[in-house]
Amino acid sequence: MTTADDLRIAYLERVAVSDEAGAVAVAVGALDAGVDPEVVLLDVVAAAQREVGERWAAGEWTVVQEHVATHISERVVAAVARHAPAPPAGADTVAVACLDGEWHGLPARLLAEVLTRHGWRVEFLGASVPAAQLATHVHRAGPDVVAISSSLASRLPAARRMVEACRATGTPVLAGGPAFGEDGRWARAVGADGWAPDARAAAAMLAADPEGPWFGEESTEGTPVDRTAREEQAVLHARRAELVRLAAAAVRPDADAVPDELADDLGHLVDFLAAAVFVDDPALFDGFVRWVGSVAIPTGLRLGEVGPVLDALAAALADSPRTAALLRGAHGGLPTPVA
């Protein structure tokens, strides 16, 4: 019997050489051999995809390679989905959507497939769903539950807009994915009714209680978004481009043009800062700052540049007290650059 680990390694080998047909064959072959489709989806495809993400973060793979890998995984999921049973008559409906700005639709797609197998009728809205589109869908289709997914904590302000769109209709929202914090505390902050770390947990929670709310009353983790949060986040959003330029000038004053990779990193840094301000949790920003210093992207933000960037931003954002405090706090936690 082939283990999920063996399958994952074989699958990843095919993906690494962009062999779409070969990768699909590994997955479909496993299904034909009687492997549980959920294992193929989550322990082979999703697990392999996580390794792809790690290779990208380590600078081994380019963004396009990562896209190709995702494309192959999408095809595999589509192939597995063709074997899926039809939902039973009268099944409850769940709408699955990625947060606006979350382009990695695969985890949500996997969730959609897993929930289909657990007897839900699933409406999959895709990657990067604008809040307005979700609102339109909820009013028109009236799903019983909305599941929102993201791996990027910088999308939390978008999550808030989506939760509000659903809340007006009384539709419970289950948040999923690492964007909402290791224990889901930011899911509570943006007003979601529950949080699941992964697709299996989401299916189990929805099976145990199809209506939510899944958060207990007693937990106090995660402060709800307040007025300061919204105001300071809006300032960061409006000044994003200016802040990126300013931070780039602070660390590479001699460069003729800001390299795209550096601009991307700085843009993400501002987005994560805004998200941290939004949910009022320094840990969110500190986590990103530690991570960005560890990623090897050739012309991207270097570890030694992070400190000066934080200083430049803190000086420019002195009018926003919570933002400035977060920047100062993150500065204190920086690892010492290795010479």
Next chain:
Amino acid sequence: MDGRHGVPTCVADVGTTADDTPSTAPAPVPPTAVGPGLIDGLDEGVVVCDRAGVVRAANAAARDLLPDLRVGEVVDVARCEVLARAVHGEGPGTGSFEAVVEHPEGERHVRGRRGPVLGPTPPPPPEPGEGDSTWFLRDVTGEHARTDTLLAAQERAAFLAEAGRALHGVLHLDRTARRVVALAVPRLAAGAVLVMRHDDQVIWAATELGGGRPRLGHAAASALTRVPRVAAALADEGGGVDVDPWLAEELATLTGLDAPGSGAPLRACPVPVTGVVDALVVLAGPRAAGGDVTDPEEDLLSSYVARAGAALAAAALHEEQAHLGAVLQESLAAPRLPETDGVVWGAAYRPARETMRVGGDFYEVVGPRGEEGRSAFLLGDVCGKGIEAAVLSGRVRQSWHALRLLEDRPARLLPLLNTALLDAVATRDEGPRFATMVLGDARPQDDGSVALRLATGGHPPPLVLRADGGVETVPVAGMLVGGLREARFGEAEVLLGPGDTCLLYSDGVVEARGPGDFFGEERLAAALPACAGAPAAVVCEYLEQTVVEWLDGHDHDDVALLAIQAPA
């Protein structure tokens, strides 16, 4: 002034006047008992005056109300003119008055009444004893009744406000129906059933105290013929009426559930006519909280049912509109790409008005027909945005689908399309409607390459990404389509080697305006080499993401991308 009757201190103790009492009175109170007297315990201010208007006694409440009042001095010093006149017998003589008096804490409204005349002998003070306690009793029935009425009215108002919010937050008919019954229990009844006729269907929702989530069902409107009492009640418009047990039977027939409230009396409340839906709320039994169903409760019920009716009508109207929009969207939405031998397709589409998912950009791909194995494709952009543009794009696409059956050479097909658009506009009172487009066909060759024939009018030139990462612009241009009958269009032929990709894109891509600048053709061309070797779908997805990130949340025009690829 008769100071003898004055009390020397501020303590107003009737007991201190005991030195006047006849010998039949009990012994004088020992000095240790001097303390707050009976009248000091009253909430009501008590002022005792003698014939001359001198204050003989005043309790704490009176001194608090009239701080200038002095025991042993004439009442006039208290600066309450109406009281002084009443004491001196100068008022209207009714024995009561109302006055507004100055007070350090602001104006006070005072109501006064003349009490019973104290007899010649003040009542004997009680003999103080160890552990005595004094109780002051007051009849507060009226006060309570008023407070209860007020609280009940507030509670009803709050219930209606909350119900209104909850009902109008939903625009989906089934969910609204569920809410109508869910909100009614337990506040209005122990169980509730909603029956509603909308168009040719009947929707019902039912819930019961402790019954969990409301149940919901649909039936054809013809089902109402089996339940004549329900049908008649639906057409009714009166307030809540008690109903005969047969209606309960009919509800059970319709819903397949036991009648709500297990035998409790039912009341049927038809919602006021909305012109959109006929609906009936049937409530079972008195409210779960118990108590009489009073008139204000009837008002509450009819207000609630009216709100429910308005919410159901709004949801029904929205559903009709949304359905109209959805059907239109479905017919105008970006099509699925075919799977064809020897050619790989990819596309991305992002309309400007994201809630609608349709716009003025469009693409079409049709797989090969006949022996030559040519697949036909089209990508274009009509002027304008949103639904108007989408409808026009639908006309262009349908014309293309029909005309390509008659003429498959792109350079000849485009002029035909131009004429068709001009003719269609001429038959309506429309201004000129322009479109730009690239159309063509793709034929896989035996050696794995793909031969493209292209024709273009007014559209940005296609780009070719070679397998080695080289990027070329296809030098082809032409005039707007739908503008002039004698317009001239460009044509070109391109050969894609294995792994080469030809990219068609709408101007929404290059005109995407981020915080600084337009995205531009240079950035587009610069982004392409990274995609060399990637499947066509990935190329489009990557470029779409790059453009949207460039926009950084700013508004944009429709964005459409179509990639045609020879497999590597």
